[in-house]
Amino acid sequence: MRFVLTGLTLVFAVLGTGLASADEIVVSRNGAATSLQGEIVVEAADNSLLFRGRDGQLSIIKPEELQSKDYCDETVEPLSKKELAKQLLTELPDGFRILNSGQFVIAYQTETSYARWVGGLYNRLFRGFNKYWQRKKFELEKPKYPLGVIIFSTQAQYNQFVQRELGIEAGTMVAYYNLMTNRVAMYDLTSSQLAPGSKADNDRRISEVLSQPTAIPMVATVIHEGTHQLMFNTGMQTRFSDTPLWLNEGMAMYFETPDLSSKSGWRKIGAVNPLRLNHFRASLQQRAPDALTEMLSSDDVFQDATTKLLAYSEAWAFNYFLLEKHSKKFVEYLKHMSTKEPQNFDGPEKRLNEFKQFLGEDLDALDREFIHYIRNLSN
Numbered sequence: 100m101r102f103v104l105t106g107l108t109l110v111f112a113v114l115g116t117g118l119a120s121a122d123e124i125v126v127s128r129n130g131a132a133t134s135l136q137g138e139i140v141v142e143a144a145d146n147s148l149l150f151r152g153r154d155g156q157l158s159i160i161k162p163e164e165l166q167s168k169d170y171c172d173e174t175v176e177p178l179s180k181k182e183l184a185k186q187l188l189t190e191l192p193d194g195f196r197i198l199n200s201g202q203f204v205i206a207y208q209t210e211t212s213y214a215r216w217v218g219g220l221y222n223r224l225f226r227g228f229n230k231y232w233q234r235k236k237f238e239l240e241k242p243k244y245p246l247g248v249i250i251f252s253t254q255a256q257y258n259q260f261v262q263r264e265l266g267i268e269a270g271t272m273v274a275y276y277n278l279m280t281n282r283v284a285m286y287d288l289t290s291s292q293l294a295p296g297s298k299a300d301n302d303r304r305i306s307e308v309l310s311q312p313t314a315i316p317m318v319a320t321v322i323h324e325g326t327h328q329l330m331f332n333t334g335m336q337t338r339f340s341d342t343p344l345w346l347n348e349g350m351a352m353y354f355e356t357p358d359l360s361s362k363s364g365w366r367k368i369g370a371v372n373p374l375r376l377n378h379f380r381a382s383l384q385q386r387a388p389d390a391l392t393e394m395l396s397s398d399d400v401f402q403d404a405t406t407k408l409l410a411y412s413e414a415w416a417f418n419y420f421l422l423e424k425h426s427k428k429f430v431e432y433l434k435h436m437s438t439k440e441p442q443n444f445d446g447p448e449k450r451l452n453e454f455k456q457f458l459g460e461d462l463d464a465l466d467r468e469f470i471h472y473i474r475n476l477s478n
Contacts, residue, residue: 124150125166132166138175139168141442149339149441154178154186155244155281157338180204180245187247192256201225204245209252209287216305217250217285220318221325224354227368228329235430240334247282257286274320276327278338283324288317315374323355340439343450344401345394349414353422369422372415373478379412383470391417391466395454396447419476420469425458432457 124135140157141149148160148168153175178186184197187206198205200218202225207214232239251257254273261269261284264277274285289308308317330336330350356370387393390413394400400410421429435457445453459465 123171124148124160124168126160126164127166128164136175139170143442154183154247155332157279157281177244183245183247187249191249194252202242202246203248205248205250207250208256209250209290212305213287213289214250217248217321220321221246221248224322224325225329228326228333228354231368232333232335235426237335237430237433242329242332244281244332246328246332247280249282249284251284251286253290254286257284260284273317274324276324276331278331281328281332281338283328285321285324288320319355323351326351326354335433335437337437337439337441339441341443341445341450342436342439343395344398345410345414345417346433346436348401348411349418352411352415353418369419371419371476371478375412375415376473376476376478378409379416379473382409382412383474391469392451392462395462396451416473417469420472421458424468424472428457428459 124137124139126133126135135150135152135158137150137152139148140151143149146162146165148158148165150158150160152158155177180199183204184199184206187204188195188197191206192208195206195208196211196214198207198211198214198218200215201222203218203221205214205218207217229239249260251260254269257273258269261267261272261275264280264284273288274283276283289305327347330347331338336342336347352372352375354368356367356372394410394413394417400406401414432454435453455462
């Protein structure tokens, strides 16, 4: 699992999106009335609301919780970085500190060196992400909200947070982007990899870990989750819209490939991902003839434990192929997908037809070209 929906399954019958900002909503929870400032994103037929606060967090307001709502024509100002930092420190356990790093507000409970390393990676990703899509003629938006990142010092503390925030066991999920809160959460992935006697809180701490092959999934995970956050905050994708997982996950993997020859562990967008490439190639003899159609029209292969790992590898390979060989058409498709509205979910046929609209009707020919390209791609 990469980005998280928190398990809510409420279905909205959309009356409208992009409505005038709501100046104030009063909700009743646990016997207390709470005033929320922000904007209504979706108002449902049953009077449920999808509400976005000044911090960028989304909330689902049930009809029985809503006491009042007042609309305002003025745009509600998002929280400043200083305000978000204060809010994070209020929400999180004792021991957290704040690092303001470019567009990011990082609340961290670990060594400062690790927070700085994450901040450096994310700012490099932010600049590279924007330059990359500028070259592709895809005009992105400036993030409306400061981008929040939470770093726990240990896996145990992180696991408790996951259980409290998501209501699930963390399992192998070492970091995630949460669609509801709009934040990335992780723990210090170097804490269990340091050699005895390593000095904490200096650059050598990170360099020591990055010199080991075990750093590859660590760097990939940090970049992957940051890419999800950027996609949903620059207008490339819309939270709770119908974004196919092959596109969302494949694009994040396109950006994630580590480079351990770099001091930071990552520096190049669009590098070949050897692990994904080799895994997909190894599966080609058993690949079903309709595999591409199935992936494009449904998320099922990503949600089945027996096919999930292969689906991720194919999603990376297909995004890589489209960006390298059909870039202009694919970017037009991405622009179309960026206009999807929250809580409008497409069926398999519409997903497939929209893809064909931009990439062509002959999926069999495209699939043959895709497989030929991947077979001959240099590792």
